[in-house]
Amino acid sequence: MASAARVTPSTTVQRIITVLTVGFVIGAVTAVAAIAFVEAVLWLNDLLLVSAYAKVQSGLSPLALLVITLAVPIAGGAVVSFIVFRLAPIHRPAGPADAILAVQLQKPMPDTRSGLIVTLGALGSLGVGASVGQYGPMVFLGAVIGGMVEKLRLAVPNVNAIAIACGVAASISAAFNAPIAGLVFAHEAILRHYSMQSFAPVTIASTVGYVVANVLFERAPVFVVQTGVSLKAPEFAVFALMGLLCGAVSILYMRTLLAGARIGGRIKLVPEARGAVAGLVVGLCALWLPEITGLGQYTLRFATIEGAFAASEMAMILVGKIVLTAVCIGMGFVGGVFSPALIIGAMLGGLVWTGLTALGIEGLAAFTVYVISAMMAVTSPVIGAPLTAILIVFELTRSYELSIASMVVVVFSNVVAFRFFGRSLFDIQLLLRGCDLSQGRAEAQLSGLPVRDYAAKQAPIFEVGSGQAAVRAELDAHGWSEGYAVDAEGLFQGYLRIIDLDASSSAPVAEILRPAQLVFDADTSVRDAMRLLEDFVGDAIPIVDHDSQRLVGVVTEAAIVRAYLDIVAKLRSEENAGL
Structure with missing residues (x-):
């Protein structure tokens, strides 16, 4: 009775105002920070002649461009490794796994200085063309911004976890122009529950992130697909089989990333030297197969166009992206794993559609249906968020039929990945750090x-x-x-x-x-x-x-x-x- 007496109506109103304000402020700040991050990456790509357009416009000789193509990632790898492993107090990369750990075990995020330095390292990695993703750093940056609320010591239960989830939701919403997906991702992958106390502020944060990105800055979506989709009943069996294949490829991708981290950790070189070696590999790949380096935004957009890549090119990009991403992350570059997974899935979907048509199978859905479905089916097991993947498809394409096709492929992919790998790459990374979330939050906290x-x-x-x-x-x-x-x-x-x-x-x-x-x-x-x-x-x-x-x-x-x-x-x- 005494405890109930302390929670007065005025206290309840104050808590409501506090959590909703937290959602609004963090949503706005995170969206601006995420957009600034992406713009800074693109600016660095042009400044350092990483993008193909910048190289064409530079007017430099082929020899000079060759030297720059090799020198920029080599120097960038060394600098990034120095920044992350020498200057950051935590002396390691950080990402979405740290946000999950902070929320699930009710621990603080890495200190603000470490968070900002690691984000700077990710910015440098993407700026010099490393094969890493931008969405992981954006999610981590949103979590770091949300984690700052802990210093305010607000008298609201669970406010620290809620604030972190708000930052994550706003970053996804701003990145994909997908507020519903941002909301669901924060609950599905970070909070892992749907209490009203968290649902309301996270919804506000995700909405504000969308408004800031889509209205104030008029950000274009990652990719836009507008196509009439006609699905026939027998084709759903094909989608199910493709889902199984996507699950296998997703497992291969995640295991390669973990192997790259193990091998990189065993190499007896100082961090700067490891980063430089990784940069050399990136530079050589930029000369041989530039589609597998950098953000891959143009590769992703061309992937949805039938005939843009031959089957052999799609196969090389698929394998090359897996290997190069593992080298980059394992040897010292910092970044996410979401963007590379999108490209890997897009290439796989294109290969499946091309193979089926080569076999003379008629009446298939459009090329883009296979590409988009496989893209999300490979990516969703990596981040442990199948609902988010399906919602991203729906919000970006506004196609109910395409969302249904993606849903089938995503479900079968996650069944395979969950059974033979685990809930997500982030959960396995935490398991390797001694935190087992496979048995639930209570077991993890008791551990x-x-x-x-x-x-x-x-x-x-x-x-x-x-x-x-x-x-x-x-x-x-x-x-x-x-x-x-x-x-x-x-x-x-x-x-x-x-x-x-x-x-x-x-x-x-x-x-x-x-x-x-x-x-x-x-x-x-x-x-x-x-x-x-x-x-x-x-x-x-x-x-x-x-x-x-x-x-x-x-x-x-x-x-x-x-x-x-x-x-x-x-x-x-x-x-x-x-x-």
Whole structure:
């Protein structure tokens, strides 16, 4: 009753105004920042003669252009690696996975300085033509902007997670001119629930992002497809099979990215040298197959045009994009994985349609249907957001039939990827960092709670030389039926039971010690502790430091269960919170 009394109508109104204002402000700021990011990339592409148009307009000799094509990404790779691995306090790249981690485990985002420096590294990577995406950095930038709300210490439950989701939604909305997709992506991939407390401000942020990008700045969509789509029932079987193929290619892409990161980490070179090597590879690819370098915006637009690429060219772009993106991200460039996945999927869809027509199959849907469907089917398992992918198709094309075709391909692709890889590339990246989200938010949060934080404040710990009578009296006074013994150096020796103690004896407890049934390491998580407690019977479990073997404390079974119940109650409250 006391808790309910504190939440007065005026407090409720203040909270509503606060969260809606947060959504509006973050939406506007993120949209402007995202647009500025994209414009800065394009400006750098022209300034550094990365874009084909800038090269043509430069009037330089072929030899000079060759030198520039090689030198710019080499120097850029070294500079980006220096910026990210030397100047950023976190000394590593960051991206959407960090936003997911912050929201799911209720932790702060990387500090603002690290976030801005990493974003600057992504800007440099894209500016010199690295094969990385722009949407990952934009999402991360939106999350960083949202994460700044934590410093305001607003008196609203879950406001930090909501603010991060607002930044993410606004960045997607501004990037794709797709406010519904931005809204759904924030809930589907970042928050992973649909409480009204978060739904309202995230909706406002996504809408404001769309208005800023589409009305104030008149940004053009990533790609525009306007075509009449006629689908026949038998073709849905083809879409299902193509979905399975897209899932396999998506898994190949993600596993190649992870392999590139592993190999890059094993190369014994300073970060600047690794970045320069990656830049050299980018430069050579720009001379051989420029379609696989840089943002790929023109490659993506031409991909929707039948006949723009021959089948052999589409196959080379598909394979080349996978390999080059893995090299760039694994060797020191910073950027997203969404844009490359779009190109890979577009090439795959074009190859499927070309192959089917070569086999003499007639009555197929338009070329663009296969390209767009495969594009989203390859991309959606990477980001773990199938609904977002379908909505992007609908919002960009306004075609119900094309959205239905994409839905079938996306669903089958995600079934394959989820079964043989995982929910998303971001979840696997977090798993490699020790955060397993596959069993849900509660399990993940419990995995981050060490049992030592729940140790009893007044534990019955005695030295092995203590007399039995004194120990018996102490246990009786505090209501414990067991005690725990250490030597003079604090090393754990075993436990004793009150029924074994002689109330009239001064003999040391060392004579009646028993080996512990169960011992927790100081870093054992509450999640692991609950599993280990399945067959345990007793008052408490000793916590022993693995290295020193010193007794840190003891934790009761009730304390561990209470920690679990507290986490579950907190998450249920968040997921069902209203305004």
